Amino acid sequence: MKAHLIKCSYSDPDRSALKEAGRALREGKIVVFPTETVYGVGANALDQNACEEIFRIKNRPQDNPLIVHVSSYEMAESVCTLDPGIRKGLSHFWPGPLTIIAPSGAAICKAARAGLPTVGVRFPSAPVARMLIEEAGVPIAAPSANISTRPSITDPAHALEEFSGKVDFVIASGKSPLGIESTVIDLTSKGIRLLRAGSTPVEDLEKVFGDIEVTEAARGVATEERPLSPGTKYLHYSPMTPLYLVAEEQMKSMGHDPRFSEYVFICSSQAGQGITNRKIVLGSDSDLSAVASRLFSALRELDSMGARGGFIHMFPEHGIGLAIGNRIRKASRPLTGEILATLVRS
Ligand code: TXA
Ligand code: MG
Numbered sequence: 001m002k003a004h005l006i007k008c009s010y011s012d013p014d015r016s017a018l019k020e021a022g023r024a025l026r027e028g029k030i031v032v033f034p035t036e037t038v039y040g041v042g043a044n045a046l047d048q049n050a051c052e053e054i055f056r057i058k059n060r061p062q063d064n065p066l067i068v069h070v071s072s073y074e075m076a077e078s079v080c081t082l083d084p085g086i087r088k089g090l091s092h093f094w095p096g097p098l099t100i101i102a103p104s105g106a107a108i109c110k111a112a113r114a115g116l117p118t119v120g121v122r123f124p125s126a127p128v129a130r131m132l133i134e135e136a137g138v139p140i141a142a143p144s145a146n147i148s149t150r151p152s153i154t155d156p157a158h159a160l161e162e163f164s165g166k167v168d169f170v171i172a173s174g175k176s177p178l179g180i181e182s183t184v185i186d187l188t189s190k191g192i193r194l195l196r197a198g199s200t201p202v203e204d205l206e207k208v209f210g211d212i213e214v215t216e217a218a219r220g221v222a223t224e225e226r227p228l229s230p231g232t233k234y235l236h237y238s239p240m241t242p243l244y245l246v247a248e249e250q251m252k253s254m255g256h257d258p259r260f261s262e263y264v265f266i267c268s269s270q271a272g273q274g275i276t277n278r279k280i281v282l283g284s285d286s287d288l289s290a291v292a293s294r295l296f297s298a299l300r301e302l303d304s305m306g307a308r309g310g311f312i313h314m315f316p317e318h319g320i321g322l323a324i325g326n327r328i329r330k331a332s333r334p335l336t337g338e339i340l341a342t343l344v345r346s
Contacts, residue, residue, distance in 0.1 A: 003032070003163065003170045010034060010173035013128040015135070021169045022135025029168040030054065032145045032159050035069075036126040037097045037181045037199050038152040038296065039159045040142030041167065042069070045079070051111035051141050057166045059148045065114035066141040067099050067122050067182070071133035079105050079139050080121050086187055089208045095125035097182040097199035112141040118188055128173045144181055151237045151299040151331065154179045158300055179293035180323045185212065194218040197323040199292070219317070220326035237331040239299045241310055244335035245328065248313040255279070259344055264305055266298050266312040278305065288321045295324060299331055309343065311335070 008017050021031050025042060028050040032041050041058065043050035045068045055062060070076045073087070073094075080102035082090075090100070104119035113119050124130060133140050144152040145159055153159050156172035163170060183198035185205065193213045194202055197220075206212050241264075246254070248271050254260050255267075255275030264278045265271075268285040280298045283290035302310045312332055317325045333339075 001165060001168070003160075003165075003167050005160065005164075006169060006171045008128055008171055008173050010126060010128050010177075013131050013173070015131060018128070018132050018135050018171070021171060022132055022137070024168055025132070025136040025140060026138050030057065030166075031132070031169040031171065032163050032167050033129055033132050033142070033169075033171040034126055034156070034173040034176060035124045035129045035142075036176065037124075037178045038154050038176050039145040039156070040069070040129075040140075041145040041163065042132075042140040042142035044136065045112045045139040045141035046107050046109055048109040048111050051109050054141065054143065055111065057163070058143060058146070060143065061148070063114050064143075065116055065120060066112045066143050067120040067184075068108060068112060069129065069133055069140045069142050070121060070123050071130045073123070075133075075139055076121055076123055079108060080119050081105070083187070092208050093200055093205070094123040095130065096123070097125070097178055098122065098205075099182045099184045099196075099198075101184065101186040101188055101195065103188065108139070109141075120184060122182055126173075126177075128171065132171065149236060149238055151239060151296045152181060153300075154293070154296045155300075158297070175293070175297070177293065178289075179296060180320065180327060183323070185209075197326045199320060199323065201319040202322060203319060214322075218326065219322065220329035237296070237299065237327050239302045239310065239331065241302050241305075241307055243299070243302065243310045243312060243332040244339065245332040246311050246313055246335045250335075251275070251311055251313050254311065260311075262308045263343075264302055264307040264310045266302065266310055268313070268315065271313060278307065282315075285315050288315060288319055288324060291315055292320050292324055295327060 043054050099120045099122040146152050154176040178199045181198045183200040184196035186193040252274045265275050266280045272281045282294045315324050
């Protein structure tokens, strides 16, 4: 099977171009589509077989639930139970890159929820995604469009590479504007908990909802405690090329060391100034939105460079930087003295 490719405007999509893909979704087919965060791989959230197919295609662990995407508040309320106070607060963030975990409505199939009594719900802002869901007329379960453990996809060329032979349609609308997935918050416990840092900054959420509990797991720091969100316990976002996390100062000195000429340095424009070895510049550390939008494509670019390994450093962890830090920690491993010694010897 080779997917039908639909090229479509992100902000002003042609409805007739999305009709067939919408119908296909409703009837149980699988469609890769753009959102404001990353590309998603979608199926009818009411259709158990279609949702099971997503797990097969992505090679996704069965116990990691999918996010259900809706195109209106009415649809959101058919999918989950929304407390009126929360609904009011949500109007500051929806449509947009925020996913809530709430008690699930009965119609959502078991596979989409991974058997949980709760469901992740998101009302995306991308006009193309909203129109596709409207055309489908059903809520769409869609995890990020990447094979499990691989970096998420923000570039339609990567979506085609990874999914063309596996799904029915790929809708291509250019690069994802935000580049990092939605923020996931849990509304089912006392107080609101951050389950995954994402494109909606916690600082903005706290202005509306009050204090939000940010766990180490949400920051991407490995912990022994039981994971709150199933997705936090798995290996994530990894390039195939070994990627090491180093301090920015250390990177500056390694960056012009000929012993690392076969490595790629993924860095800020500031750190990049002193680096003469190969590098991928993500952007200024004072423009974290630009860094966020480049991060996942940089991890995939690294894999196309034939390098022995890559180095990356942390960025300031405020605003969207919390999510950037989470993805960087998960995609890399710390460069210990021991590892450094083997890299230099080999
Ligand atoms: O921006 C996004 O959210 C993208 C686009 C496509 O919308 N989607 C996305 O989906 O990132 P995915 O599957 O890669 O991440 C979903 C996360 C996982 O960490 C999963 O464990 C969590 O949401 N999640 C979903 N339903 C949940 C539930 N009922 N309880 C706890 N966590 C849940
Ligand atoms: Mg994902």
